[in-house]
Amino acid sequence: MRIMRSVWRVVIGILREISDQNAYDRHLRAHCASHSPEEWRRFIDERLRSKFERAKCC
Amino acid sequence: MKLAGHILWGVVSVAAAFCLGTIAVNRGEHINSMWIVMAAVCTYTVGYRFYAKFIAAKVMALDNQRATPAERLRDGHDFEPTNKWILFGHHFAAIAGPGPLVGPTLAAQFGYLPSALWIIIGAVLGGCVQDFVILFCSMRRDGKPLGRMAREEIGKVGGFTALLTVFLIMIILLAVVGLVVVNALKGSPWGTFTIVAIMPIALFMGIYLRFLRPGKVLECSAIGFVLVVGSIFAGQAVSNSPTLAPIFTFSATTLAIMVICYGFLASTLPVWMLLAPRDYLATFVKLGVVMLLGLGVIAVHPTLQLPALTRFVDGTGPIFAGKIFPFCFITIACGAISGFHSLISSGTTPKMIAREWNARPIGYGSMVLESFVAVMALVAACSLQPGVYFSVNSPAGIVGTTPETATATITGWGYPVTPADMSDLSNTVGEQSLFYRTGGAPSLALGMAHIFASTLGGKAILGFWYHFAIMFEALFILTIIDAGTRVGRFMLQDMLGHISKPLGQTKSLPAVALVSAVVVLSWGYFLYQGVRDPLGGINSLWPLFGIANQLLAAIALCVATTIFVKMHHAKFMWITCAPLAWLVVVCFTAGWQKIFSDQPRLGFLADAARLQSLLDSGKVAAANVSATHTQIFNNYLDAVMCGLFMVLVGTILIDSMRVWYGVLRGTRTVQVSETPFVLSRLQPEEL
Secondary structure: OHHHHHHHHHHHHHHHHHOOHHHHHHHHHHOOOOOOHHHHHHHHHHHHHHHOOOOOOO | OHHHHHHHHHHHHHHHHHHHHHHHHOOOOOOEHHHHHHHHHHHHHHHHHHHHHHHHHHHOOOOOOEOOHHHHOOOOOOOOOEOHHHHHHHHHHHHOOOHHHHHHHHHHHHOHHHHHHHHHHHHHHHHHHHHHHHHHHHHOOOOOOHHHHHHHHOOHHHHHHHHHHHHHHHHHHHHHHHHHHHHHHOOOHHHHHHHHHHHHHHHHHHHHHHHHOOOOHHHHHHHHHHHHHHHHHHHHHHHHOOOHHHHOOOOHHHHHHHHHHHHHHHHHOOOOOOHHHHHHHHHHHHHHHHHHHHHHHHHHOOEOOOOOOOHHHHOOOOOOOOOHHHHHHHHOOOOOOOOHHHHHHOOOHHHOEOOHHHHHHHHHHHHHHHHHHHHHHHHHHHOOOHHHHHHHHOOHHHHOOOHHHHHHHHHHOOOOOOHHHHHHHHHHHOOOOOOOOOOOHHHHHHHHHHHHHHHOOOHHHHHHHHHHHHHHHHHHHHHHHHHHHHHHHHHHHHHHOOOOOHHHOOOOHHHHHHHHHHHHHHHHHHHHHHHHOOOOOHHHHHHHHHHHHHHHHHHHHHHHHHHHHHHHOOOOOHHHHHHHHHHHHHHHHHHHHHHHOOOOOOOHHHHHHHHHHHHHOOOOOHHHHHHHHHHHHHHHHHHHHHHHHHHHHHHHHHHHHHHHHHHHHOOOOOOOOOOOOOEOOOOHHHO
16 A cells, blocks of 8 residues: 555656646745746746757657 | 575576567567567666666766755756656656657568667667766766767867757758658548647647646646547547538648648747647656557557568668668667757756666666657557558558559568458548558557557447547647747757847747748758658658767767766776767768668669659659759758768767877876765755
8 A cells, every 4th residue: 555655656746747836836935935826927937938948859 | 685686687687588589580470579578678677787787886986975966056946856756757758759659660661570679779788878878977067968068078069069960950850750740640630630629729728727727737737638538539520521521631731831830830929828738738648648558568469460570671661761771770769779868868857866876767767668668669560460551651652552553562562451451441440541651650550559449449449549549649749849849949049149149039029930930941841842752751751860860879979988988998988889889880871871872762862863864854744844853952952961960970979089089098188077076965855
């Protein structure tokens, strides 16, 4: 059961990392901010700008 | 306990050798795909346990006491220590593209044996090593990208060459993946409707994420996925409707123009609106389908219908011309060794590694998984009847323009198939025709659909699975097109900024639109050339892409060897030099043959000369004169591109060898730009 829970945590962790939700949590912590639509837009604009300046793999 | 470990690893090693031996010596009878799967799994395991560990411990001297850039430069944005399995998934999602799926499908024209051996051995000794070593080098240099490492370790020439090579490769890559999508969707209202429907779905997702439920990416992607699956069912209704089906039935040329327009729009619109939501959706679908395919192959373990070696090992293959050596090794890049991975390994990942030893599962391990995806694609393609495989993948210019002539030609090769077989299959999957669908995507989708349908739903829903697989391939290929165009635009603006400041401004709308148009037209020209090519386009474009991608890997291995030489002199340079030497021989042989071979199907110059002589002798109909002139120009253009790639990589290779010679002779001061040791204070609970 413990193994299943760890696997589940990792799977959710991967999905949250890919979806930038972990990065958003880190952003909120780093700026001592709380979630709001404006804060999300500020974060995601900067995040996507740097993300889509890098090459995507074939 | 230690003895038990030795016995276990002995058994795994013997199993790897036995399975590889079985697939290598078996001739004349069909083998089960589990032989290839077992050979792959056992070889990967041995490679990871022994070779990767040797490199990590003896060559890199990885040290968990040493603080990584993620810890030292932690900023809550780019630099952040991350759990190794989460980063593994993130890195794998970044390196996995259509390459490991399409390449093995095309190379199956040689039979399953050469592709299987190259994917397994090439990955363990080449691809995994490249990804792992570049990740290590970048991690020890504060996460610097490949181009910057090339400039610092080799010299300014190397740095500029790397940048220019990446840009040119991007152009060819976007054209070739665009061609794969176009060939998959031409004359297919079901497939086209599904892909067109993804655009409004992505726009809805963009608005949902920005205004309705900001930050809820997983929730939004789940809704997007349900809508996309719904669009597959709607696509079936469209294809059955006499009114709607013609509206969504397009020729290859029209589809190519639509893809070009899409690339321009997606790269100029705000990222949040279309590009980002599609990217999230594509990544999740990609991971899900890859997992599903892996489980499907293991559950169904189909028998391989293609032989170990086909008659086309002599270079007369209908899908692309050229012998096994060197063309099998450039056709399969991403499943064995891919230069593009070095850009990812020196991108985000090195900035997120919490402990140095995590580089082994993330760098080497992720590539092992990518290689396994290529094995799955090979199994899916080789489980098709050879006659069906060649009917789908051969261009009309080779097999004839009617189903009767095509099937007669293919049957004459020894792979029996009838027009009725193909017609039945097309009807089952809901397509008008499956002939001349070059590019690999439709045949891979057929193989995947057979595997999925064998476990879930049976033949009744083969059509759904076929279009699900087409949607899956097209979805992330289009993501590469839009993101790649954007990246190409940034690179070009970066270069043009040195000549004209206004052109370099990334926030100026006219500059963005102009440079985007230049990038789109550059790859769009190659795409258009591909769809107009009577040999299907893949024959000329895929080898060009393979050569370019492998040459980028050669650049990465030059950087890695330079760093190893600076660290240990000649002692360990064989680790990266061996795959580098192989790639140089393969790519330069392939490049030389593509330019100078006297066979028109293989050599660009020979084909140009053949067409010119047809024109000169007046054998070309007046209506086709202009098209023939264009074909001649395209052949020269392809030859120049191919030659340019070789010159660029030759330059960086000579530059690197000059550095190695200087270091080994002691005439050059060794300057390693590694960041100094700092003791790690990272606590396990911080991950």
